[in-house]
Amino acid sequence: xxxxxxxxxxxxxxxxxxxxxxxxxxxxxxxxxxxxxxxxxxxxxxxxxxxxxxxxxxxxxxxxxxxxxxxxxxxxxxxxxxxxxxxxxxxxxxxxxxxxxxxxxxxxxxxxxxxxxxxxxxxxxxxxxxxxxxxxxxxxxxxxxxxxxxxxxxxxxxxxxxxxxxxxxxxxxxxxxxxxxxxxxxxxxxxxxxxxxxxxxxxxxxxxxxxxxxxxxxxxxxxxxxxxxxxxxxxxxxxxxxxxxxxxxxxxxxxxxxxxxxxxxxxxxxxxxxxxxxxxxxxxxxxxxxxxxxxxxxxxxxxxxxxxxxxxxxxxxxxxxxxxxxxxxxxxxxxxxxxxxxxxx
Numbered sequence: 001x002x003x004x005x006x007x008x009x010x011x012x013x014x015x016x017x018x019x020x021x022x023x024x025x026x027x028x029x030x031x032x033x034x035x036x037x038x039x040x041x042x043x044x045x046x047x048x049x050x051x052x053x054x055x056x057x058x059x060x061x062x063x064x065x066x067x068x069x070x071x072x073x074x075x076x077x078x079x080x081x082x083x084x085x086x087x088x089x090x091x092x093x094x095x096x097x098x099x100x101x102x103x104x105x106x107x108x109x110x111x112x113x114x115x116x117x118x119x120x121x122x123x124x125x126x127x128x129x130x131x132x133x134x135x136x137x138x139x140x141x142x143x144x145x146x147x148x149x150x151x152x153x154x155x156x157x158x159x160x161x162x163x164x165x166x167x168x169x170x171x172x173x174x175x176x177x178x179x180x181x182x183x184x185x186x187x188x189x190x191x192x193x194x195x196x197x198x199x200x201x202x203x204x205x206x207x208x209x210x211x212x213x214x215x216x217x218x219x220x221x222x223x224x225x226x227x228x229x230x231x232x233x234x235x236x237x238x239x240x241x242x243x244x245x246x247x248x249x250x251x252x253x254x255x256x257x258x259x260x261x262x263x264x265x266x267x268x269x270x271x272x273x274x275x276x277x278x279x280x281x282x283x284x285x286x287x288x289x290x291x292x293x294x295x296x297x298x299x300x301x302x303x304x305x306x307x308x309x310x311x312x313x314x315x316x317x318x319x320x321x322x323x324x325x326x327x328x329x330x331x332x333x334x335x336x337x338x339x340x341x342x343x344x345x
Contacts, residue, residue, distance in 0.1 A: 008044050016047075016054035026058045041126075052125055130154040131173075133294030134318060136271070143167055143180050145194065148271050150174035150213075151292040166204075168195045174213040174292075176271050179226070181207025199252050204229040210242075211268045215291045222247040222264035230257070275315040277324075282307045285325060286342070293318040300343035304329055 008015075016022050025033040041048050131137045131149045139147045142161045149155065153173025161167055179194045196203040198212055199219045208226025212219065221230060221242070228242040236255035240248065247260040247267060260267075266276035275288070283305040286297045295318065299305060309328060314320040322340075326333055334341040 008040065008047060011044075011047055011050065013050040013053045013057075016051055017057055022051075022054065023058055026055050038126075048125070055125070125159055126156050127159050128154065128156040134292065136273075141167075141169070143194075145180040146178040148176040150176075150270055152294065166193045166195050168197065171196055171198045171212060172214060174211070174215070174270070176209075176211045176268050177205075178209050179205050179207055199250070200232060200234070201250060202231045202233075204231065211264065213267070216287065217252045219250045219252065220247070220260060220267065221250070222260070222262075222267040224264045224268065232257075269312060270315060273314065273316040274312050275321060276312045277309040278311070280309060281305065282309070282325065282329065285309070285321065289318055289321060289340075294338055296339045298339070298341045300341060301329075301331070304331075304344075 011019075021033075022037070025037050037051070041051060129137060129139050129147075129149060131151055131153050134151045136151065137149045139149065139155065141147065141157070142159075145167075147155060147169070150173060153171070153175055155169055155171050155175060157167075157169040177196065194205045196205070196212060198214045199217075201219060201221075203210075203212070203221065205226060205228050208228055209224040210226075210228055211222040211224070214220075221228070223242040223244055223246050225244055228246075230238075230240040230242065230248070230250075232238050232250075232255075238257060240257060242248065245264060247262060247264050248257055249260045250257045260279075262276070262279040266278055269276040270292075275285075277285070280288075283299070286299060289295045290297055307329065309325075313324045322333055325331060325342075330345050332343050332345050334343075
């Protein structure tokens with residue numbers, strides 16, 4: 001099905017409700033329509049609520065029958081008007097002697113309708129999770145896979161994962177994945193795979209545990225268990241198959257993939273509220289404080305930027321990390337709101 005982009009700036013819930021292309025998309029899904037309306041919702045983020053509300057009413061009023069192209073706007077509105085008129089006639093015929101009871105019944109019906117609409121809205125569209133600075137969140141996906149989000153990170157995925165298609169999720173920030181194995185022995189197919197989209201990379205897994213960190217145009221991928229395929233299309237295209245124990249870093253600005261010095265187990269230490277310092281420079285530790293905890297940092301001792309630390313330190317809060325670097329490097333740390341000024345004593 002082909003779509004031509006129009007201007008949806010002034011679209012309301014009613015506009016989407018009357019749009020036959022949108023109605024066909026809701027009642028008779030196809031991949032092209034899903035792609036079109038997903039792109040549209042990203043282009044007009046302020047229209048998502050109107051689209052979701054229109055979707056709920058379309059499903060409620062049509063009870064999800066197969067869509068017939070011959071049904072135009074006028075016939076659809078006639079059907080709605082007819083239903084309303086019939087309902088009003090029943091109210092006059094049966095409930096006139098019970099006006100008080102009718103009010104309570106209408107209130108109950110409104111509550112029920114609200115619950116149905118909420119249920120419909122929660123079962124369609126995209127689901128998103130976002131963490132604040134310094135906070136972790138564990139998310140259980142529809143297939144029972146588990147994603148643990150680091151601070152200042154987010155994921156989103158389609159609520160309507162279908163068994164005939166690959167599972168897909170989009171990541172910004174850092175997350176640790178424990179992907180549920182769903183393939184039947186000797187019967188693996190593409191629909192069993194799990195895809196993570198991060199930066200301009202596509203990660204394909206089956207059943208596995210891995211950590212992904214995407215900050216400052218740098219994507220770090222660490223595989224602990226299972227198998228993982230990294231793929232990039234377009235300029236600088238490549239495919240890389242990871243085995244357990246592999247850790248790679250991709251620089252999107254240079255389109256360069258190379259092995260990491262740090263090992264996968266060290267890269268997931270944050271899930272236990274720890275920071276494994278092996279391989280980190282002081283500058284990289286300060287980047288973690290900015291990316292995960294929301295600080296703005298000025299280092300007035302640039303000669304220390306490439307100094308390295310080792311060992312594992314608590315990282316339940318930024319204060320734990322700041323305490324270590326202050327003691328190790330004999331630094332002075334001044335704070336104004338969320339701005340830190342670090343200098344030598």
